Amino acid sequence: MSNGPELIITEKDNAARRIADILSGESAEAERVNGVNVYKWGGKRCIGLSGHVVGVDFPPEYNDWRDVEPVELIDAPVDKHPTQENIVAAMRRLARRARRVVIATDYDREGELIGKEAYEIVRDVNEDVPVDRVRFSSITDREVTEAFENPDELDFDLAAAGEARQIIDLVWGAALTRFLSLSARQLGDDFISVGRVQGPTLKLIVDREREIDAFDPEDYWELFADLEQGREGFESQYFYLDEDGNEAERVWDGDDAETAYETLENASSATVESVRRRTRTDDPPAPFNTTQFIRAAGSIGYSAQRAMSIAEDLYTAGYMTYPRTDNTVYPEDLDPEELLSEFSGHRTFGDDAESLLDQDEIEPTAGDNETTDHPPIHPTGELPSPSDLSEDEWEVYELVVRRFFATVAESAEWEHLRVVADAAGLSLKANGKRLVTEGYHAVYPYFNSSESFVPDVEEGEELSVTDTRIEAKQTQPPRRYGQSRLIETMEKMGIGTKATRHDVIQKLYDRGYIESDPPKPTRLARSVVEAGEEFAELIVSEEMTAQLEQDMQAITRGEATLEEVTDESRDILEDVFEGLMSSGEEVGKHLQESLKADKTVGTCPECGGDLVIRKSRHGSYFIGCDSYPDCTYTLPLPSTGKPLIMEDSCDEHELHHVKMLAGRKTFVHGCPLCKAEEADEQEDLVIGTCPECGEGAASETPQEGGDEGTAEGGELAIKRLRSGSRLVGCTRYPDCDYSLPLPRRGDVEVTDDSCEEHDLPKIRITYDGDSEPWDLGCPICNYREYQAEQNGSELEAVKGIGEKTAQKLQDAGIGDVSALKEAEPDALADVVDGIGPDTVRKWQTNAD
């Protein structure tokens, strides 16, 4: 038997480092094996994977979509192959000499499978080494130590359940995706995908849109009266009892409403008929799991994707716990008092933490989901200072801290006051609420805690009616799902996981199935869902996951095998394909029509054909005529973003407006023909000489046939392009392509002020309305600053570097990422305040 080291394998590097610290009493040292961190102490090594390091796929001979009939994929073999070669290689190297291996991946089904994948890699190079499995749900001293004292075995049945899922997802997803894409002749980047999770998610969105389309608004009226007691006024609303004896406020008949309003208008007083006071306890919220965190972040303006990305950064930097968790119950190990006391004395959180510590008892709330995966999201004892984080990061961090505070705070108490009064035979009601005990709201301001005032009145009291109103309204269609509502609904339906739900939504955007926020389905999405409903009901239904979940549990309990479950699933898919293949052409035609509808901007002014959005060979978008090459009419589009056709259109040209999607830089381009005409009409405005080819400029490279160093007389002008963008560019374009960017929005104004260095006038951008003008200054100086900023945000993209830190680095002469990578850690740490060489090394690893 080998007397080499003991090898511990975790699911991720972060866990490896923390476990090594705990088991070694902080004495573990990091070394790099094949570019992978390995933590080393005594006779032990600890390596972190990156989730799955092997993936399932068909053998290469199935790669060509046109050579292989999609139906053939159903019975095609499924292989596993390394996807993270460096990690696999490092593991093999370490496992070869190991005397013992301990699998310490996450404590859930997927973790068991990842553990089994590691086990197989280990076995491949070392037949005899004993392999143990340890399970713990939070990386704390006690849990980890205990787990390692009581090692267990890998649960191969549990892992097999995960493998069954992998195979079924691949076979169904790939076969159906290829079938739809081939039938619609959509090959390349724009294939048409379906899958067990994206299918029902898309159907959810499409179904809601169908309800909205089918919605028929109804008119109704509501009546209000302002009442006054002494000098205190408040609003009341008219109500009546409907046929079922329920209270109703909406009057559905216009004449009835008018009659009631006439009566109300003429009433000068109202008599209080009843007063009801109630106190209601408002309990603090449960700890954050991923879904609830995303929801809360959504309520302060972060998309699901963005919230998770920030959470990931805060986690990697050590400020909060693992962001992907289902758990809403704090582990016993978490001592809330101890964690609170870490915040006492803190500039922002100190007062709240201290007031919470003053409570008689600290008993955290608990949610309904108690799982073994990870603890609920909460801040760690390591506190960042605001300068370590960007503004967004700080805002999200504060949310996480305050949520933790809320979970250990006291309940709030509301006093509800309901007053019913009679005015000339009409019933009026008013509901007041007052926050009597602030409770957790004092530390968690994210919930609405606004009060509504109704004065203390008594039964029989006369109130005067000071004003009356009648409001004509219409019933509203159901609302589209927002991203966080979608994620919550997916969780309820049991589809996707904490780590994937937000990615699924992103995937729907990427595939051209949804657009805007809240997401709205495209024509293509409707067709895909229709095709699914008709031929492959399971792929657009949450039933598929529910069934799979049952099968996986059977495998886990040893009541079914992986083969039985996957064979049965393949049989069902065979049946699906029988129906599909006989209607392939029809399905394809329908999909193609929808695809075209999604791209059509309007009618071609030259030939009457359809104008559609196209992609050039260079990857940029433009508008072209569908009858190309017979008609060569085109219109340009802006170079940034992905075009989206909007519902409204231009009155003059009858072309749909176009929106350019570019994340936070998304903007409405408008009518592409108007933009082109505006550019044609506007003349270039010369503001100076071109620094590259103008008078006095020495050309850097001798031109062939030209005299060395001779300027060509180019001038700089403010130009408007047909694509809608503006720039300062050389009048000799395209012979000279010198150009400087100008902002898309606002009016460009040339001031009398000029830049001495570049001999150009300073430019000011003015806006309609109250917005302050922007003194952009000299366009060359401005562009230089812009580039420096770009380098800065490139630095900020590195994990662990926030806005302020990037600034500090720039001050220290680290202008961009490559400079950071080349920097000597000790030397850099010396010049940057509060940063150690280890942090620099961490950034350098992160920058790779």
Next chain:
DNA sequence: GCAAGGTC
């Protein structure tokens, strides 16, 4: 190039 699931 397909899915969904890890993780970055």
